[in-house]
Amino acid sequence: VQPVLDAIAQSAARLFAPCNVGINMREGDAIHLRAIASPDVTQQEFVRMAGVYPLPYDPQRSMAARCIAECRAIEVADTEGPDTTDLVKALARAGKYRSLVLVPLVHQDVGIGVIALTRPEPGFKLEEKQLKLLKTFAAQAVIAIENVRLFHEIQEKSRQLEEASQHKSQFLASMSHELRTPLNAILGFNEMILGQVYGEVPQDMQEPLKDIQTSGRHLLRLIDNVLDLAKIEAGRMELALADYSVQDIVESVRSTLRPLAAEKGLDFIATVPSDVPPAYGDGGRLAQCLMNLAGNSLKFTKQGRVEIGVAQENGRIRFHVADTGIGIPAEKIPTLFTEFKQTDATIASEYGGTGLGLSITKKFVEMHGGRIWVESAVGRGSKFLFEVPLRVGA
Amino acid sequence: MKTILYVEDNEMNRKIVRDLLRRTKYQLVEAHDGEAGVAKALEIKPDLILMDIQLPKLSGLEATKLLRAEAATRNTPIITITSFALSGDDQKAKAAGATAYLAKPYSPFDLLNLIRKHVPEE
DSSP: OHHHHHHHHHHHHHHTTTOEEEEEEEETTEEEEEEEEOSSOOHHHHHHHHOOOSEESOTTTOHHHHHHHHTSOEEESOTTSTTOOHHHHHHHHHHTOSEEEEEEEEETTEEEEEEEEEESSTTOOOOHHHHHHHHHHHHHHHHHHHHHHHHHHHHHHHHHHHHHHHHHHHHHHHHHHHHHHHHHHHHHHHHHHHTTTTSOOOHHHHHHHHHHHHHHHHHHHHHHHHHHHHHHHTTOOOOOOEEEOHHHHHHHHHHHHHHHHHHHTOEEEEEOOTTOOOEEEOHHHHHHHHHHHHHHHHHHOSSSEEEEEEEEETTEEEEEEEEOSOOOOGGGGGGTTSTTOOSOHHHHHHHOOOSOHHHHHHHHHHHTTOEEEEEEOTTSOEEEEEEEESBTTO | OOEEEEEOSOHHHHHHHHHHHHTSSOEEEEESSHHHHHHHHHHHOOSEEEEESSOSSSOHHHHHHHHHTSGGGTTSOEEEEESOTTTTHHHHHHHHTOSEEEESSOOHHHHHHHHHHHSOOO
16 A cells, blocks of 8 residues: 555645645554655654654544544644644644644545645645645545555455465365275275174175175265365375376276176277387376276166277377267266266266266366367267377476 | 284274284284384384384384384385375385385275285284
């Protein structure tokens, strides 16, 4: 705000020459001198010599306070007159003036400060027209001051928002970690019960125990996805770059998902051209991306096939997952890669899934400097494709 | 009888391994933090060490490095248990001198198989 206040003081001094100008601003119970335009005295000298700053916000003792409190212009014809207070005298002597005019700076009907014009001789008075001009000037000054304040406020608010969002993401990240620990124990004990470590398990208890295992694993995937997303949002997700084998990635996804495909009676094909050279990137994360896409395809395909393919071109490697599943309506495609946007809430209950997989996949692909897209139509299956540099950063 | 030292601060995780190994011929010794883990390892010279990565006082990675610098435990198989499978913990574990690692959440039976692979039950 200071440069604005200085500019206001200088402009007022020019407009109302040969007056000197002081700008006082109210801050709670005190009034501070914030700018001065005078050839005789600097702001520091004046404050020091007067010895009364900050002024009390007391309309009985201070003319500035009265001007601010009553939101009206005040003229003091002679600071050494019989009605003036000690405060007025001290200020006038330090500033070497005998008469002054004060106009309030009013924002939304509340006085926030005062512009003072001073003259060394007693009896100074503004003409009606000049006083009107000074009031207009004061109104403009308030707008300038408030604009700067608003600007700073917005800056501060946006900084706070950013900080809050960081805190939220960090909270999510640590919370997810805390959630995993007890869930690990639940899954571990359950698996040991199922594995008869604690003795024989009756036949009719085996199914509910398996249900616990399935639900527990689903919850764990959900937590893992939230954790990944929180880390990405907090800017704390880093790729672990290393050489990786495209063939190994595809094979790991194929072997992990093969039982699921077999269970559903789907053809599940994965092919990689033999001439794909060693790639450089975060193989683990790319495997996770491919796993998300292939897992989705298996989930949304009731009959037919799911196919994983790889193509290499111009230093880029393109993965695709195609299926003969339910397909995606055209209007749903734009929001498909946004968090928690499965195309239909009922789909989640029928097909399961966290609604986070595609969003995370997109982020990992983009962290590699790649892109992801989909070709799909209702009833005609879907084909998800993503492309990353064969060697990231090369 | 083969001795396994398990360094882990979480009681539930310790109980899982305790229950898991109770029906085997392995003898289990437990330590609750990294410092105690290193001290115990040097004292009893176990046949295999299970080391959680996130531990109070001294991390599992630091503890593993220290044990690798000691003659008594230089060649002892150390299986580190990492929290996040994909965040590079496995590389850090390898760099610290771990023999193998297992990412949480692990199947208790996978852990048993891994132990058996490095130190046969008899």
